[in-house]
Amino acid sequence: MKPLNFTVTERFLRYVTIDTQSDPESATYPSTEKQKDLGRILVQELQEMGVTDAHLDEYGYVYATIPSKTNKNVPVICFCSHMDTSPDCSGQGVKPIIHHNYNGDDLVLPDDTTQVLKPKNHPELKNQLGNDIITASGTTLLGADNKAGVAEIMDACYQLMNKPDIKHGDIRILFTPDEEIGRGVDKVDLEKLGAFAAYTIDGETAGNMENETFSADGAKLIIKGVSAHPGFAKGQMQSAIKIAGQIIAALPYELSPEGTEGMEGFVHPVNISGHVEQATIDFIIRDFDEALLTQHAGVIKYVAEQVLQNYPEATYELVVKEQYRNMKQVLDQHPQIVEYGMEAINRTGLRAKLCSIRGGTDGSRLSLMGLPTPNIFAGEHAFHGRQEWVSVQDMQKAVETILHLCTIWEEKS
Numbered sequence: 001m002k003p004l005n006f007t008v009t010e011r012f013l014r015y016v017t018i019d020t021q022s023d024p025e026s027a028t029y030p031s032t033e034k035q036k037d038l039g040r041i042l043v044q045e046l047q048e049m050g051v052t053d054a055h056l057d058e059y060g061y062v063y064a065t066i067p068s069k070t071n072k073n074v075p076v077i078c079f080c081s082h083m084d085t086s087p088d089c090s091g092q093g094v095k096p097i098i099h100h101n102y103n104g105d106d107l108v109l110p111d112d113t114t115q116v117l118k119p120k121n122h123p124e125l126k127n128q129l130g131n132d133i134i135t136a137s138g139t140t141l142l143g144a145d146n147k148a149g150v151a152e153i154m155d156a157c158y159q160l161m162n163k164p165d166i167k168h169g170d171i172r173i174l175f176t177p178d179e180e181i182g183r184g185v186d187k188v189d190l191e192k193l194g195a196f197a198a199y200t201i202d203g204e205t206a207g208n209m210e211n212e213t214f215s216a217d218g219a220k221l222i223i224k225g226v227s228a229h230p231g232f233a234k235g236q237m238q239s240a241i242k243i244a245g246q247i248i249a250a251l252p253y254e255l256s257p258e259g260t261e262g263m264e265g266f267v268h269p270v271n272i273s274g275h276v277e278q279a280t281i282d283f284i285i286r287d288f289d290e291a292l293l294t295q296h297a298g299v300i301k302y303v304a305e306q307v308l309q310n311y312p313e314a315t316y317e318l319v320v321k322e323q324y325r326n327m328k329q330v331l332d333q334h335p336q337i338v339e340y341g342m343e344a345i346n347r348t349g350l351r352a353k354l355c356s357i358r359g360g361t362d363g364s365r366l367s368l369m370g371l372p373t374p375n376i377f378a379g380e381h382a383f384h385g386r387q388e389w390v391s392v393q394d395m396q397k398a399v400e401t402i403l404h405l406c407t408i409w410e411e412k413s
Helices: 008-015 035-049 123-127 143-160 240-250 291-308 335-347 361-370 394-409
Strands: 060-067 079-080 098-099 131-135 169-176 197-203 208-213 215-224 268-276 280-289 315-324 352-356 376-377 390-391
Touching: 008 131, 008 143, 035 060, 035 123, 035 143, 035 197, 060 143, 079 361, 079 394, 143 169, 143 197, 143 390, 143 394, 169 291, 197 208, 197 291, 197 361, 197 390, 197 394, 208 335, 215 240, 240 280, 268 335, 268 394, 280 291, 291 315, 291 390, 291 394, 315 361, 335 376, 335 394, 376 394
Parallel strands: 079 169, 079 197, 197 376, 208 352
Antiparallel strands: 060 169, 098 131, 131 390, 208 376, 215 280, 215 315, 268 280
């Protein structure tokens, strides 16, 4: 591939300054209107490139098509990234900083000097010597998850529209809202998208490709206690708040996020609310083995029943709902989709590595909806926190990977 005049860095620096935080408590779609602010900018930039069908729909999705540049009948492929940032950390007023020619030292973030990126805590920094590291200023997340992927896809679109020598079939572009709160594909129009396969650009280390995610359920534990006036509560009050606290404290460490790694699943309380009479604990339940999700929910039930033995008048209800499922069961039926992705990464000069991800992507649900969608690296690290970072060079490699994928599908058709 001829040398590229990359635009990914400039795009990324613009996109991260736009607050697109999603809101799990909202009932609207998208959950926050401000996500459409970025969507409108992306549509305008795509149209300025000459992508005539680029548009933002009522639900906050951006759709676009890069027209074919071949006479071959090539399957339509899609590239997808999400526009929202995590509700776990502020995304308002992001001030990106480029740390040029990284030398291996600690990176102190200027707006909160307690925020220090240390190679011992961020081991991937050791592979970034001489590269240009982008962080936020210390008071917000950066938004590389997933605006790095958005910028990489947008740069790839720019290259495809301006380099007639790159042969490819029709390429669909999809930018989604609300991925961080599990609703990223709730309103996607797969018929309009019309793709045979897709790739989310939402992974971590450069060279990595992921064909396996957690399977995921959400659980809501509702505890009903007994309320009484605190001045006259002896022998009567059974506080749902205190019961909830004891249940959380009794959960096994070896089934917690902080106590698991690799292919191990977990049960994780993510929110607690309520009062003396009724309290609610929201959990996420994760495992690569779908069958183990029921077993993990059973642990919550067992712990609740054990604690409630000391509160005979209190009761509980556990409601479990499916969130997404491991995409590997679908991708294994279409091995060429992953094989082409691995080949594209290798063509950039990186060594492709096939991984499992301890999380989920839009691709998890898209795959189960009939659109096989593995995940490719975007270069994002330490996401959902104030020490989030990405390197310029890794983003450029992601752009190259997207372009190689386009040509590989054309070559092999």
